[in-house]
Amino acid sequence: MLSKLMRSQDYDGQLVYRxxxxxxxxxxxxxxxxxxxxxxxxxHRLGITDLWAHQREAIDLLRxxxxxxxxxxxxSGKSLCYNxxxxxxxxxxxxARALYLFPTKALAYDQAQKLTQLDLFGRVPHATYDGDxxxxxxxxxxxxxxxxxxxxxxxxxxxxxNHALWSHFFRNLSYxxxxxxxxxxxxxxxxxxxxxRRLTRWCEHYGSTPQWVVTSATVGNPVExxxxxxxxxxxxxxxxxAPRGRRVFAMWNPPVTKGATPKRRGAGGEAATLAAAxxxxxxxxxxxxxxxRSTELLYKAWVSMVSATxxxxxxxxxxxxxxxxxxKEQRRDIxxxxxxxELMGVVATSALELGxxxxxxxAAVISGYPxxxxxxxxxxxxxxxxxxxxxxxxxxxxxPLDQFLMRHPSYLFETGVENAVxxxxxxxxxxxxxxxxxDEGLLGQEQIIRMFGERAEYAIGLLEKSGALRFDGHFYxxxxxxxxxxxxxxxxADGTLYAVLxxxxxxxxxxEGHRVNEELFVGAFYYHQGIAYEVVTLDRTKRQATVxxxxxxxxxxxxxxxSIDVIETQGSKEVGETIVYFGLVKVKRRVTGYxxxxxxxxxxxxxxxxDMPETEFVTTAVWYPVTPDTERTLGMLGADLPGTVHAAxxxxxxxxxxxxxxxxxxxxxxxxxxxxxxxxxxxxxHDAVPMGVGIAEAGFRVAREWLGATASLISGCPCESGxxxxxxxxxxxxNNAPLDKxxxxxxxxxxxxxxxxx
Numbered sequence: 001m002l003s004k005l006m007r008s009q010d011y012d013g014q015l016v017y018r019x020x021x022x023x024x025x026x027x028x029x030x031x032x033x034x035x036x037x038x039x040x041x042x043x044h045r046l047g048i049t050d051l052w053a054h055q056r057e058a059i060d061l062l063r064x065x066x067x068x069x070x071x072x073x074x075x076s077g078k079s080l081c082y083n084x085x086x087x088x089x090x091x092x093x094x095x096a097r098a099l100y101l102f103p104t105k106a107l108a109y110d111q112a113q114k115l116t117q118l119d120l121f122g123r124v125p126h127a128t129y130d131g132d133x134x135x136x137x138x139x140x141x142x143x144x145x146x147x148x149x150x151x152x153x154x155x156x157x158x159x160x161x162n163h164a165l166w167s168h169f170f171r172n173l174s175y176x177x178x179x180x181x182x183x184x185x186x187x188x189x190x191x192x193x194x195x196x197r198r199l200t201r202w203c204e205h206y207g208s209t210p211q212w213v214v215t216s217a218t219v220g221n222p223v224e225x226x227x228x229x230x231x232x233x234x235x236x237x238x239x240x241x242a243p244r245g246r247r248v249f250a251m252w253n254p255p256v257t258k259g260a261t262p263k264r265r266g267a268g269g270e271a272a273t274l275a276a277a278x279x280x281x282x283x284x285x286x287x288x289x290x291x292x293r294s295t296e297l298l299y300k301a302w303v304s305m306v307s308a309t310x311x312x313x314x315x316x317x318x319x320x321x322x323x324x325x326x327x328k329e330q331r332r333d334i335x336x337x338x339x340x341x342e343l344m345g346v347v348a349t350s351a352l353e354l355g356x357x358x359x360x361x362x363a364a365v366i367s368g369y370p371x372x373x374x375x376x377x378x379x380x381x382x383x384x385x386x387x388x389x390x391x392x393x394x395x396x397x398x399x400p401l402d403q404f405l406m407r408h409p410s411y412l413f414e415t416g417v418e419n420a421v422x423x424x425x426x427x428x429x430x431x432x433x434x435x436x437x438x439d440e441g442l443l444g445q446e447q448i449i450r451m452f453g454e455r456a457e458y459a460i461g462l463l464e465k466s467g468a469l470r471f472d473g474h475f476y477x478x479x480x481x482x483x484x485x486x487x488x489x490x491x492x493a494d495g496t497l498y499a500v501l502x503x504x505x506x507x508x509x510x511x512e513g514h515r516v517n518e519e520l521f522v523g524a525f526y527y528h529q530g531i532a533y534e535v536v537t538l539d540r541t542k543r544q545a546t547v548x549x550x551x552x553x554x555x556x557x558x559x560x561x562x563s564i565d566v567i568e569t570q571g572s573k574e575v576g577e578t579i580v581y582f583g584l585v586k587v588k589r590r591v592t593g594y595x596x597x598x599x600x601x602x603x604x605x606x607x608x609x610x611d612m613p614e615t616e617f618v619t620t621a622v623w624y625p626v627t628p629d630t631e632r633t634l635g636m637l638g639a640d641l642p643g644t645v646h647a648a649x650x651x652x653x654x655x656x657x658x659x660x661x662x663x664x665x666x667x668x669x670x671x672x673x674x675x676x677x678x679x680x681x682x683x684x685x686h687d688a689v690p691m692g693v694g695i696a697e698a699g700f701r702v703a704r705e706w707l708g709a710t711a712s713l714i715s716g717c718p719c720e721s722g723x724x725x726x727x728x729x730x731x732x733x734x735n736n737a738p739l740d741k742x743x744x745x746x747x748x749x750x751x752x753x754x755x756x757x758x
Contacts, residue, residue, distance in 0.1 A: 072239025074381030
């Protein structure tokens with residue numbers, strides 16, 4: 001497949017690196033004692049006749065009563081690791097129950113289909129319990145289902161709030177299975193960690209001590225991460241021994257376009273070109289993008305390219321987009337058409353990165369580095385199976401992280417996956433869940449501390465001041481609006497979601513509250529299923545934006561200004577020739593306007609001013625000063641100091657995801673030629689959510705490696721004065737001005753590219 005792509009007329013030296021991952025062969029291992037004949041026959045009907053080493057190890061540990069975390073690549077048989085011992089126990093104990101938790105409804109639905117195929121003559125009835133479950137069915141599920149499949153959202157807003165109705169289920173709960181746990185990082189994972197503490201409370205209350213079984217894609221710190229997530233001690237099982245076919249991995253850098261301002265061809269257009277060529281070669285292809293809007297735009301380009309070829313219209317009908325925000329019926333129809341082979345191509349966000357069974361695909365095209373090595377391997381693993389060869393093409397965007405990898409491709413294959421980061425002590429998150437716990441049942445102070453940790457006292461103080469919590473001398477009582485669980489979203493940094501409505505009132509999507517000013521300002525363009533809409537109104541009281549169909553396709557990007565105040569320094573250490581600090585900061589930001597550019601146009605953008613309220617939040621940050629010696633050197637060289645620190649900030653933000661399991665949108669930054677707290681020029685990089693989720697702290701821990709790599713990024717970029725591959729940021733609120741690449745290179749090299757013993 002790859003050789004044909006390189007012979008096409010669009011090829012211009014894009015292939016910068018080719019890596020072959022040889023097939024992995026494995027021999028089955030016996031399970032002693034084996035499963036009962038009844039259970040073994042059920043697995044045989046599903047085609048499962050052998051066990052791999054990691055499956056046998058996991059089953060042995062679970063049989064022995066240990067909490068277990070299993071990290072495995074895609075399609076490595078992880079569900080058998082827990083289904084085997086769970087069914088074995090439930091068949092032997094007729095009152096026993098199991099709770100299966102998945103990060104998405106699609107995953108729960110997929111696993112429910114597989115459990116139905118086990119067909120154990122109704123002895124282990126299972127049911128999916130989520131927002132799509134009809135209310136008339138819920139009572140029967142609570143009463144009869146022995147395996148309940150759900151998600152953290154439903155656990156949060158329904159099951160825990162109505163725990164008394166689930167008392168029989170909790171009393172007999174033997175297993176809690178947490179599938180695809182790597183999805184629970186960042187703010188979502190921080191919320192889920194508190195939900196799991198509330199779950200443990202009611203298990204203890206009703207007298208059960210269930211085993212925890214956690215599965216995940218590979219992460220760098222599985223035991224530490226799962227310990228923070230579940231508050232349980234776990235044993236790690238590595239599933240790296242699973243068999244797989246030969247994989248070819250290509251690093252593909254779009255060519256530089258000719259023009260007044262040279263830049264690389266867009267990753268989306270390049271990925272669409274590759275995908276069109278692949279499906280024309282009869283290769284079933286999945287394309288991954290990083291955002292909903294990118295999914296819609298790439299889908300339009302892909303279909304257009306395929307339709308323009310001979311007999312291409314019929315093939316174009318076998319290509320579809322897939323992303324969060326689609327209805328349940330739309331998602332399941334696409335999943336089934338993929339599994340059956342009806343579809344030849346799909347372009348998706350990370351919504352299809354997780355383990356929904358979509359059958360055998362031949363190729364995966366990744367449009368822009370996903371942000372983490374872990375996600376890269378997850379997306380690559382969606383193509384190919386045990387016996388078949390597959391192709392993965394990583395198409396680079398013109399940003400610092402992608403271009404660093406194109407210049408250092410071995411980094412991707414020689415570096416272990418990142419650590420997963422959450423912050424279970426985030427007081428805003430903990431406070432919201434203390435309210436939920438108090439709403440579910442009276443809470444004593446010692447119980448709160450035991451559930452949520454010592455730092456919960458700070459959250460209690462905030463709640464008492466706000467009037468949401470009151471102490472009656474014995475217990476804390478929730479006195480806020482009805483149903484504390486309905487007052488915030490567990491998937492949003494600030495707990496709020498804004499609905500996106502068409503003129504006829506239909507909801508076509510949601511946007512997190514902390515992104516509203518940047519994404520739903522009046523005049524912003526919003527894309528849904530390839531259709532462009534323009535935001536007409538934004539109602540902050542109702543938390544909704546109204547959009548109208550647009551006549552043309554535009555891209556809009558917000559412009560903003562910001563500042564940062566240091567509240568508390570919590571750590572410091574010598575790194576190179578300076579001191580790097582970590583602590584609490586207050587970030588202030590105001591959207592001042594936006595740029596509007598025709599889709600695919602190189603014309604200068606239209607700039608529109610806006611009058612929007614300032615937002616502020618407290619979070620965690622890592623920062624460093626520009627030393628007096630470096631500042632003098634920069635002055636002697638005639639460097640622009642504001643442009644120097646601004647460029648260093650952009651580059652540091654762009655490359656931090658290599659060192660922390662995060663997305664670039666999870667972090668922000670501020671740079672200034674003079675900061676009062678620092679007493680001089682300084683560069684700040686901060687978590688983009690209130691009180692942080694541990695990303696800045698992770699950067700602080702690996703500051704030498706991170707900032708050294710930032711220096712390498714800038715000095716190694718061949719551009720003259722700065723480009724999107726090194727110091728320009730598409731998210732910059734100041735329109736990437738001022739920027740001084742040469743000054744940033746001097747700053748970073750002088751302060752961080754040294755050998756020290758710190």
